[in-house]
Amino acid sequence: MTLLDDVLDPVELAAAVGNGLVRAQRHPTLPFTIYNYTEACQYSAAWSPVTLACRGLIVDADGRIAARPLPKFFNHSESQAPAMRPDAAVLVTDKADGSLGVIYHDGAGWAVATRGSFASDQARHATELLRTRYASFTPPPGTTVLVEIIYPANRIVVDYRGLDDLVLLGAVDIATGRTSGPAAVPDWPGPVVETFGYATLTEALAAPPRDGREGLVVHFTETDQRVKIKYADYVRLHRLVTGLTPRTVWEILAAGGDLDALTAPLPDEFHTWVRGVAAELTATVEARAEAVEAAFAEIVAALPEGWGRKEFATAALRSEYRGELFLRLDGKDYRPGLWQRARPAA
Secondary structure: OOEHHHHOOHHHHHHHHHOOOEEEEEOOOOOEEEEEEOHHHHHHOOOOHHHHHOEEEEEEOOOEEEEOOOOOOEEOOOOOOOOOOOOOOEEEEEOOOOEEEEEEEOOOOEEEEEOOEOOOHHHHHHHHHHHHOOOOOOOOOOEEEEEEEEOHHHOOOOOOOOOOEEEEEEEEEOOOOOEEOHHHOOOOOOOEOOEEOOOOHHHHHHOOOOOOOOEEEEEEOOOOEEEEEEOHHHHHHHHHHHOOOHHHHHHHHHOOOOOHHHHOOOOHHHHHHHHHHHHHHHHHHHHHHHHHHHHHHHHHHHOOOOOOHHHHHHHHOOOOOHHHHHHHHOOOOOHHHHHHHOOOOO
16 A cells, blocks of 8 residues: 555645646546646646656545556656666657556446546546456556557547557556556556667667657666657647647737647647747747837937827837837737737748
8 A cells, every 4th residue: 555645745746736737636426536737837847756746646535546657758858858878778669649548446446547537538438448348457466557548539640540449558566656668567468569679769769760650668777767759740740730830829829818728738849849939929029019118218208398199190100110109108008919910920
């Protein structure tokens, strides 16, 4: 029996939940809670031991850990990726393109949750598969078994040609957190994620991309750390599928919307890109706002005593920001016009 407090600092976990970095979701009918990092955590890159561990962590009403998933891991090129020895021993597997499934016992039998939900469409579909097709399967004692949920209605980018199954990814020792590849679950009766013979990260990075696949997962077996290698073509296709463009980011910012709604369903790699686009657009608008204020101050300083709107107009009409200058004169918000000027090309 492993308690949640044995794994995570309860004060830090409560703070992460309170700050909106971790979401605690109750099972709709049973006394279980699942902890998952939020879109706000992803977007702000607020990674800590707590947020990294909350990736589908399931706890019962007595605080016992019912399932412990793999901790969050990053693309090899991201700043949050661990220091990696290029010659260290690794296990390299396929980066499956579905939904992570976390197997747990709900008191009546084995069930599957997704990273943040007990009752998502993917979780319900996976539980049905597990309890019918693989009803005789029992995870090794003290471990959490992890699978990729793949079926046609859950297609992301990769076309698995009608595959409807649970693909074994690996397992986690609940007490220690030590993770293992698919070989740790020898009695799994279903499909298993493909394993490659690359001995080091250097070899994995040098391997040619595979057509129609997402990428690779590299597990450093000595340090028990992982990184992803995502193929550039997959990232490009994912952006096309989701309609993610600079124009999309601009539309949300210009309307005063929340980028979390845009980034919520996206892999972490896209969050960095969205932040970069948003920062560039915001900087452009702010620079132009400073130019408007400077032009306004210069015009007013040069006008004669007792000036009126006519005198102001004579000077303002010579400025490229004349529309914004008149709004500034009237005490109105001129930033919407600046956002329109910053609209990216299609």
